[in-house]
Amino acid sequence: MSTTAKPQSGDGPKKPKWTRDSVSKVRTGCVTWLRHFKCDEEKPTCLRCRRDGQVCDGYKFPSQPPRPRHQKAHRLHKPGNSKVTLRTSIQALSVSAAITGSHVEKILFYHAREHTIKAMGSSTSVTRFWYNYVLPLSHSVEAIKHALMALGAAHRSFLWHSSPGIGPADHQSYDSMAIQQYNRAIQHISAVMSDPSPINVQITLVCCLIFICFENMRGQYAEALRHLRAGSRLLSSRQPSALVLSNSATERARSFQELKRDGGDFDQLCDIADMFSRLGLDAHIFVDDEVVPMSEVSFYTRPTHTSDMSRPFASVEAAEEQLLRIERDFDSIMEYPNPSLSDECYDSSSATDCEALARMDEYDRAYQNLRGRFDVWAIHFDLFISDLLKRTPPEQELKQAMVLSLHRKVWSAMFKQGPYFNNELKRTDLEEIIRQAELITLSLPSPAQPMFTFDANLVPPLAFVCAFFEHADLQQRAISLLRSMNRREGIWDSGELARIYEAANVAMESIADADQWVxxxxxxxxxxxSSVGLLEPNTMGAITLLGRSRGC
Incomplete structure (x- = not known):
C-alpha cells in the first residue's frame, strides 16, 4: 500500500485569490450547508437543499459527550499481547459512540456514516464489511477514522460535481479537505505498519480498502490499482509459510480448522479477502491484467460442503458467495499462457509446442469443470428464486437476488461462447441481459445525483452487451441505459463507458482494423x-493516465 502523502492544494504556485459575494454564515443550519451558506432552516429538510437537488444531511449532529475521568481509551493492540484479535477489538467498540475531532471532521464523518456507506451497495457481504469492520474501528483507530473522513469529503465533492448552483470554490474546498484527511490517515497508518502484528496487518488491509474507494471516487484509477495491488500482496503474505496450497476441499477444511484452533482471525481475513477479490475481478476485466492473484487470495475461503441438488440456497448471500468462487477460479484459469493457439502447433513436434498443447488440455479440463460447477449453481439458484417469489422478501434481499439474476444471464452467455469465446451468441441472450438490467434500474434512486458503489454489478454486464457491434439496436439500448444511470461502480463509470462505446461505433465505421480493438x-x-482522436483526453483523462502508467 502506498504511504506517500498527497500534495496539499496550497503547495503549488499561488493563484489570484477568488472572492465571492458576501453571504452570511450560520452555525445552526443543516449539516449540508453549515459553514458554507445561509441555511433557511426549514424542517425536515431545508429549502436550499431541495432547490439544488441535494440530499439534505438534516439537523442531527453528533456531539462529543465528556469522557468520565476513570474511563480509559480502548487500545487495539498492547505490545506483547498476542491474544488481542480484530474480533475482540471490534466487539469492545460501539458504533454509536461519538467521534472525536474538529467541527469540520465531525461533519465529514457524519456524511460518510449516514450517506457514503449506505450507498456502497446492496450486497450483504459489502454491507457487513462497512458496518462490522470499518465503522467500529473508526472509533479507536486514527488511520481508519481519518480515511473515512477523507472518503466522506470525496463523496461530497463527487455528488456536487453534477449539482447546479455549486461553484468551483465548493468543489475545491471539499477536495482540499479530502486530501488533508487522506494525508493524516497515511501518517497514522505508517505507524501501524511499523508493527506487523496480526491485528495491525488487518487494520492496514481495512484502511487500504477505504483508500481504494477514495481514489476510485476521485477518478484516480491508477492510484486505486496501486493500493489494490499492494493490499493483495500484504494479504497473500499472511498465509502460513509451511502450508502448501491445494485445491483439495479436505485439505482446505483441515487448514481452516487448524487456523481457528490456533486463535487466528481467519474469519476476518476471509471477509477482507472477499472485498479484495471483488475489486480484483472488476479491475481484471477493465485493464486485462490480474491485479489481485486469485490463486493466492482464494486461500482465505471458508470451506463448504456439497449440498443436495434438490435443495435451494439457504440465502441470497450463500448464492452470491458460491458464484464469487466460480468467478474467482475462472479468473485464475484465464491466466493460462495463450490458450487460443493456432492449429499449426498440432502439427509440430517441438518441445515448446508440446508444452503449449499440454497447457491447452489443462485449460480445457479446468474450463469444463467450472462450467459444470456453474450449471450446478444455476440449479440451486433457480430453486432459491422460486422459493423467494412465494414470500415477501426484505427489500435488500430482493435487490441482491435481482443483481444475481443479471450475473447468471451474463455467465450463461459467456459459457455459450465456448472455452475460446468463438461461438456466436444468439440475440435473445443479449436481450435477456438488457431486460434484467433495465428492471434493476427501475428500482434504483433517481439519477439526479451520481451514485458510487464499492464494486461493479450493473455497468460491466451492460459493457458486455456493448461489445457486440453486430446487434446495433441492442448496443444502443445498452449505451442509453449507461448514460442515464449516472453511476460509478468502483473503477467502472457508466457515463465514461457510454462515451467509449459511442466513439467505438464511429471507429468501426471509419477504421478498417477497429473490430480488433474491442x-x-x-x-x-x-x-x-484516444490515439486516433476519437476520445478527447480531457473527457477520458483518468483512464488515459491509467493507460500511460501501465504502458498501454
Missing amino acids: DGSVLRLVTML
Whole structure:
C-alpha cells in the first residue's frame, strides 16, 4: 500500500485569490450547508437543499459527550499481547459512540456514516464489511477514522460535481479537505505498519480498502490499482509459510480448522479477502491484467460442503458467495499462457509446442469443470428464486437476488461462447441481459445525483452487451441505459463507458482494423480510440493516465 502523502492544494504556485459575494454564515443550519451558506432552516429538510437537488444531511449532529475521568481509551493492540484479535477489538467498540475531532471532521464523518456507506451497495457481504469492520474501528483507530473522513469529503465533492448552483470554490474546498484527511490517515497508518502484528496487518488491509474507494471516487484509477495491488500482496503474505496450497476441499477444511484452533482471525481475513477479490475481478476485466492473484487470495475461503441438488440456497448471500468462487477460479484459469493457439502447433513436434498443447488440455479440463460447477449453481439458484417469489422478501434481499439474476444471464452467455469465446451468441441472450438490467434500474434512486458503489454489478454486464457491434439496436439500448444511470461502480463509470462505446461505433465505421480493438480490455479500447482522436483526453483523462502508467 502506498504511504506517500498527497500534495496539499496550497503547495503549488499561488493563484489570484477568488472572492465571492458576501453571504452570511450560520452555525445552526443543516449539516449540508453549515459553514458554507445561509441555511433557511426549514424542517425536515431545508429549502436550499431541495432547490439544488441535494440530499439534505438534516439537523442531527453528533456531539462529543465528556469522557468520565476513570474511563480509559480502548487500545487495539498492547505490545506483547498476542491474544488481542480484530474480533475482540471490534466487539469492545460501539458504533454509536461519538467521534472525536474538529467541527469540520465531525461533519465529514457524519456524511460518510449516514450517506457514503449506505450507498456502497446492496450486497450483504459489502454491507457487513462497512458496518462490522470499518465503522467500529473508526472509533479507536486514527488511520481508519481519518480515511473515512477523507472518503466522506470525496463523496461530497463527487455528488456536487453534477449539482447546479455549486461553484468551483465548493468543489475545491471539499477536495482540499479530502486530501488533508487522506494525508493524516497515511501518517497514522505508517505507524501501524511499523508493527506487523496480526491485528495491525488487518487494520492496514481495512484502511487500504477505504483508500481504494477514495481514489476510485476521485477518478484516480491508477492510484486505486496501486493500493489494490499492494493490499493483495500484504494479504497473500499472511498465509502460513509451511502450508502448501491445494485445491483439495479436505485439505482446505483441515487448514481452516487448524487456523481457528490456533486463535487466528481467519474469519476476518476471509471477509477482507472477499472485498479484495471483488475489486480484483472488476479491475481484471477493465485493464486485462490480474491485479489481485486469485490463486493466492482464494486461500482465505471458508470451506463448504456439497449440498443436495434438490435443495435451494439457504440465502441470497450463500448464492452470491458460491458464484464469487466460480468467478474467482475462472479468473485464475484465464491466466493460462495463450490458450487460443493456432492449429499449426498440432502439427509440430517441438518441445515448446508440446508444452503449449499440454497447457491447452489443462485449460480445457479446468474450463469444463467450472462450467459444470456453474450449471450446478444455476440449479440451486433457480430453486432459491422460486422459493423467494412465494414470500415477501426484505427489500435488500430482493435487490441482491435481482443483481444475481443479471450475473447468471451474463455467465450463461459467456459459457455459450465456448472455452475460446468463438461461438456466436444468439440475440435473445443479449436481450435477456438488457431486460434484467433495465428492471434493476427501475428500482434504483433517481439519477439526479451520481451514485458510487464499492464494486461493479450493473455497468460491466451492460459493457458486455456493448461489445457486440453486430446487434446495433441492442448496443444502443445498452449505451442509453449507461448514460442515464449516472453511476460509478468502483473503477467502472457508466457515463465514461457510454462515451467509449459511442466513439467505438464511429471507429468501426471509419477504421478498417477497429473490430480488433474491442476484443481486449476497456483500457486498451480507450487507448486505441484516444490515439486516433476519437476520445478527447480531457473527457477520458483518468483512464488515459491509467493507460500511460501501465504502458498501454
